[in-house]
Amino acid sequence: MQPDDFEFLARLLKERSGLVLTKDKGYLVENRLMPVVRQKRLKTLAELLTALKNGEAAVAEHVVEAMMFKDTGFFRDWKPFEHFRHTVLPNLLATRKAKKTLRILCAGVSTGQEAYSLAMILDQAREAWAGWTAEIIGIDLSAPALTYAATGLYSQFEVQRGLPIRMLLKHFQKEDDSWRLKDAIRGMAELKVWNLMDDLFPLGRFDVVLCRNVLPYFDMQTKFAVLQKLGRSMSDDGVLYVGLHEPLSGVSTSFQAVNARLGIYVSGRAEAAKIATLAAPR
Amino acid sequence: MKKCLIVDDSRIIRRVASKILFELGFDPDEAEDGEKAIEAVRIRMPDVAIVDWDMPVMDGLMFVTALRKLPGGDKPIVIFCTADNEVHHIERALDAGADEYIMKPFDSEIVRSKLTILGALD
Structure with missing residues (x-):
């Protein structure tokens, strides 16, 4: 070229x-x-x-x-999802008891694996949030990626990258050499074509935001702007997950690090005690 | 260095798997069937075993069942690695004592992610 x-x-x-x-x-x-x-x-x-x-x-x-079109996978990097399962989710269930709502945004959701991974975690804890409204919203600029995600049909390679075998058996049905995610999980995630450069306010406020392996595609100025938008659309104690090798220090002042190595941050408005709670080993 | 045993009757698969496991920081050992694998684990119990299903002499299912009854045989992480991708095959392997299951063909990323799930990588 x-x-x-x-x-x-x-x-x-x-x-x-x-x-x-x-x-x-x-x-x-x-x-x-x-x-x-x-x-x-x-x-x-x-x-x-x-x-x-x-x-x-x-x-x-x-x-x-x-x-x-982004490279993604179920439970990508595993540990951040374990952090969500064992630390963030119990914390949210305790602090949102009065409102009984839980809102999660997957920014750059691509072919859906991360949103569905969260749905599987929520499904496992279903009894704990019975009577609550739990929303997982996945946004991406790529309509074809979202169409792929919406079918819930993944190749054998895709379901083996990060997905524990028992979860595959529980949540998927085999179709020839592919595997289709069951409706119960697929229906938990709402997918929307959305440009991260656009206003995020219409989507509402979120308790948890995943924006993993998205920021490296942007230049410094765009990263700053996107992080500012994400910060404004999160609750005061909202948790942000970015990729493992995407430190935010020097990039954004909208967030405080909980565990920078794992890409776990909390809103800049959160109190110190909150950071300690989220950083505590389980 | 963590020890790993690759049990497969295909020399090529053993080579490929050994290379992947070595690059992930394991010291790999190889066996070409279940019986030889039993001999190997009696001498050196591995931290991780990657086991094929269809093999001559003793198949993977029999090997895993026998391994789990040996002293210390409950310790190794066992990952089946086979071309059998039917649900009932996977269920039988898990019932026999396997911790994870890889459907061939596989690549290093699949092996890495399975070991990560099982907490076998630092």
């Missing part, structure tokens, strides 16, 4: 999604865009770029979606 074309593509992605395409991620371009070339019945990447430059809106939309 010519340097001019690369810069054009990088600018388009930044404007539309905040995603930063650096030269070291150049290898992604062909991988992600060749399926779009075929889908649009074009022959080469150059033809796709010409269509983009001619301002074909539908092409631009597909290109951005393809570049945003």
